[in-house]
Amino acid sequence: MLTEKMAELKHRLIEYATLVEGMINKSIKGLLEKDENLLEDVIEREEPKANNYDREIDETCTALIAQFEPMAKDLRTVVTILKMNKDLERMADHAVNISESSLFLIARPLVKPLDDVRSMAKTASMMLKDSIDAFVHENVALARDVCNRDDFVDTVGEKILDDMAGFIREKRDGVRRSLHVMRIAHNLERVADISTNICEEVIYIVEGKDIKHHKDEEREAEHGPAI
Amino acid sequence: MKQDVVIQIQGANSFYGKKQILKDVTLDIPAQTVTALMGPSGCGKSTLIRCFNRMNDLISNFRFEGKILYKGVDLYAKDVDITDLRREIGMVFQKPNPFPKSIYENVAYGVRIQGITDREFIDGVVEESLKKAALWEEVKDRLHESALSLSGGQQQRICIARALAVKPHVILFDEPCSALDPIATAKIEELITELKRNYTIIVVTHNTAQAARVSDFTAFLYLGDLIEFGPTARIFTVPQDKRTEEYLTGKFG
Ligand SMILES: Nc1ncnc2c1ncn2[C@@H]1O[C@H](COP(=O)(O)OP(=O)(O)OP(=O)(O)O)[C@@H](O)[C@H]1O
Ligand SMILES: [Mg+2]
Numbered sequence: 001m002l003t004e005k006m007a008e009l010k011h012r013l014i015e016y017a018t019l020v021e022g023m024i025n026k027s028i029k030g031l032l033e034k035d036e037n038l039l040e041d042v043i044e045r046e047e048p049k050a051n052n053y054d055r056e057i058d059e060t061c062t063a064l065i066a067q068f069e070p071m072a073k074d075l076r077t078v079v080t081i082l083k084m085n086k087d088l089e090r091m092a093d094h095a096v097n098i099s100e101s102s103l104f105l106i107a108r109p110l111v112k113p114l115d116d117v118r119s120m121a122k123t124a125s126m127m128l129k130d131s132i133d134a135f136v137h138e139n140v141a142l143a144r145d146v147c148n149r150d151d152f153v154d155t156v157g158e159k160i161l162d163d164m165a166g167f168i169r170e171k172r173d174g175v176r177r178s179l180h181v182m183r184i185a186h187n188l189e190r191v192a193d194i195s196t197n198i199c200e201e202v203i204y205i206v207e208g209k210d211i212k213h214h215k216d217e218e219r220e221a222e223h224g225p226a227i
Numbered sequence: 228m229k230q231d232v233v234i235q236i237q238g239a240n241s242f243y244g245k246k247q248i249l250k251d252v253t254l255d256i257p258a259q260t261v262t263a264l265m266g267p268s269g270c271g272k273s274t275l276i277r278c279f280n281r282m283n284d285l286i287s288n289f290r291f292e293g294k295i296l297y298k299g300v301d302l303y304a305k306d307v308d309i310t311d312l313r314r315e316i317g318m319v320f321q322k323p324n325p326f327p328k329s330i331y332e333n334v335a336y337g338v339r340i341q342g343i344t345d346r347e348f349i350d351g352v353v354e355e356s357l358k359k360a361a362l363w364e365e366v367k368d369r370l371h372e373s374a375l376s377l378s379g380g381q382q383q384r385i386c387i388a389r390a391l392a393v394k395p396h397v398i399l400f401d402e403p404c405s406a407l408d409p410i411a412t413a414k415i416e417e418l419i420t421e422l423k424r425n426y427t428i429i430v431v432t433h434n435t436a437q438a439a440r441v442s443d444f445t446a447f448l449y450l451g452d453l454i455e456f457g458p459t460a461r462i463f464t465v466p467q468d469k470r471t472e473e474y475l476t477g478k479f480g
Contacts, residue, residue, distance in 0.1 A: 001420055001440060063460035067439040 002068045006077065009060055010136060013081055013088075016053035017132040019046060020088050021125055023095035024191060028121040031102035031184070032114060039099040039106075050092035057085045073205065080201045084135065087194045091128065094187040101180040101187075111167055111177045117184060120156040123149055124188045127195035134202045143199035153192035160185040230257035233397060233427045234279060239293035241274055243286070248274045250451040251293075256444075261419060261428045263442035263459065265435060267479065270448045272431040276399050278302075279429065280316040281309055297397075317390035321402040323382035325374035325389070330357075330366050333374045333385050337393035352392050360388035361418050380411025387418065398422065400430040404437065416441050435475060439463050447471045 023042050030038035061082045064070065070078050127146050134143040164178040234256040241249040248271045256262050264272045274283065281302060283289045295302045302312065314337070325333050334353045343349065353370070357363040362384040366377070374385050383403060390398055400419065404412040419428055419441050432438050438445050438459070445462040447455045447470075455468045466472045473479055 001417070059460075059464070062464050066463040067460060069436060069439075 002064075002070060002074060005060075005064055005068065006070075006074065009057070009064065009078075009081060012053065012057055012060070013084060014132060014136060016050070016057065016085070016088050017128070019050060019053065020091050020095065021128050021132075022046070023050070023092055024098070024121070024125045024128065024188075027095045027098035027102055028118065028125075030099060031105060032118060034106040036103065036106065039103050042099040043096055047092060047096050050089065054085055054089045054092075057081065061085070073208075076205045076208070080135075080205050083201060084132075084198055087198055091191050091194055094190050097187045098184050101183045104180050105177060105184075108177055111174045111181060112163055114181075116156050116160050116163070117181065117188070120153055120160070120185060120188045123153050123156075124191040124195070127153070127192050131195040131198035131202070134199055135205075138202065138206045140203055140206050143202040146199040147196050150192050150196045153189055157185050157189045230260070232256065233258045233298060234429075235294075235296040236275075236278075237294040237296065239275070239278065239291070239295065241271075241278065241283070241292070242288075242290040244288040248451050249278075252448075252451075252453045254446060254453055254456055256427065256429060258427050259423055259425070260443040261423050261430060261441050262444045262446065263438035264429065264431045264446050264448060265433060265438045266448035266454075267474065268433060271451045272433070272448055273401055275448065276401055276429055276431050279397070279399055280313050280318055281307075282318065284309070314393045315395055316397040316399060317393065317395035318399040318401070319383070319386050319390055319403050322406050323379055323386055325377075325382050325385045327373065327375055329371045330374050330377070330385060331370040334388045334392050336389060341393075353388075356388040356392040359391050359422070360384045361414065361421070362388060378411070380407050380414060383407060383411070383415060384418070387415075395426065397427045397429065400428065402431055402433070404432075404434075412437075435463075447474065449474070 023046050026038045026042050026046075029035065030042070061078050064078055068074075127149050130142055130146045133139065134146060161182060164182050168175055168178050232255040236252055236254045236256075239249050239252040240247065252275065264276060266272055277283045278291060278295055279297075279302070283291065291303060297312075297316065300307070326336065328336075331353055334356050335349050338349055338352050354363065354367075357366060362381060365381060374382060377385065383406075387398075403419075404415050407415065416437065419430065422428060423443075430438070430441060442459045444457065445459045446453060447462065447466075447468075449470055455462065455466060455471045457467070462471065463475065466475060
């Protein structure tokens with residue numbers, strides 16, 4: 001009984017994650033291709049859908065705990081799904097923020113080429129996708145791999161920050177545009193961070209081991225010191 | 228999704244002598260689902276479930292007022308044939324009560340009393356019923372041994388097979404697991420959730436965790452009143468009535 005309910009619940013979570021991943025991809029595609037429709041779609045149609053998933057999954061988890069009193073790994077899984085649900089809701093908000101800033105930017109001349117934003121977005125949305133895959137298939141190796149990509153996103157984020165700071169220093173008329181690019185970068189960074197958190201949860205479910213608070217030693221042990 | 232209703236209880240009042248037990252209970256039982264009747268001891272669960280196949284008629288000072296419609300027909304109407312009714316609405320009791328006969332004869336019983344003698348037909352019914360009761364594999368090589376030689380959990384599944392053999396539409400369970408150990412209990416619970424594909428099931432239990440696990444709908448009875456009825460997931464997360472909340476959180480009962 002519980003096994004089927006858990007499978008259903010995981011299935012809903014995957015649908016939700018797929019929606020959110022799509023929202024992030026669309027918010028960046030809208031920016032790069034200057035496509036207002038995509039951006040408005042994210043804000044007006046998809047965000048309310050995301051909220052529905054959030055509410056539904058929340059209720060299902062609560063009912064499942066009340067009805068089936070899950071134990072041990074089942075309990076860890078339900079609790080993790082509750083947290084991931086909240087994570088996905090946050091990421092959907094980040095996609096909305098990105099879309100809003102993109103709407104501002106596409107109506108104006110570029111402050112800088114967007115290659116960095118593109119590669120940052122690509123990595124972040126892939127991290128999101130993989131974090132959910134890692135959860136569904138309890139793939140600890142993939143989860144650890146995702147955690148390791150976080151540094152790349154942070155590095156590109158830093159670079160965008162430097163570029164924008166330089167731009168603002170030189171040309172005083174592009175301040176608002178620069179801030180919007182930074183906002184996008186910041187939101188992508190958050191997506192990557194949250195995906196990393198999800199992967200830490202996955203490791204927790206599978207191994208019952210909490211790595212959140214000694215992340216660095218873990219990673220060094222697995223992959224050598226961070227550069 | 229609108230659910231078909233199989234049994235409608237309308238303004239049911241019941242009495243043992245002067246003592247009123249059920250108080251104006253009104254409730255629709257949806258088809259092909261498990262409905263749990265839960266509530267503290269003495270609240271009238273058994274009394275209510277026994278109204279559905281008129282088991283209470285056997286008690287001399289019992290009186291019933293109101294209506295119970297089964298597929299639209301009033302069960303307490305004068306021309307209702309009680310034997311037919313009990314074939315349509317079968318029952319499994321708290322204590323496994325197989326007859327002191329062979330496993331085979333226990334299951335064949337309901338068919339035999341209909342005057343059917345065709346050996347092959349009866350064999351078929353026995354096998355099919357034991358399979359549905361998830362017991363076939365355990366007993367197929369000892370069908371002619373006494374049913375009383377089986378474990379409690381197996382005896383309860385014999386009783387379920389016996390009820391299934393006459394092809395009922397509704398099966399009533401009154402505390403079917405209270406005499407069983409946890410493993411036998413889990414088996415019966417699993418069987419109940421399996422059976423709801425083809426039958427409408429009503430289960431009486433004062434074990435709230437069991438009601439939560441096996442049922443789709445839950446009715447909470449308290450002192451003969453129906454306090455609350457609704458989808459089990461809702462009753463166990465956000466009950467609407469304070470008394471349900473108190474019962475579930477162990478404040479009384
Ligand atoms: N044959 C009877 N004669 C008189 N009173 C009875 C009879 N059967 C039951 N009662 C009374 O009716 C009330 C409801 O009994 P019922 O058996 O329906 O309760 P229940 O909810 O099934 O309780 P339990 O959980 O203990 O089985 C109780 O107060 C009981 O004492
Ligand atoms: Mg009882």
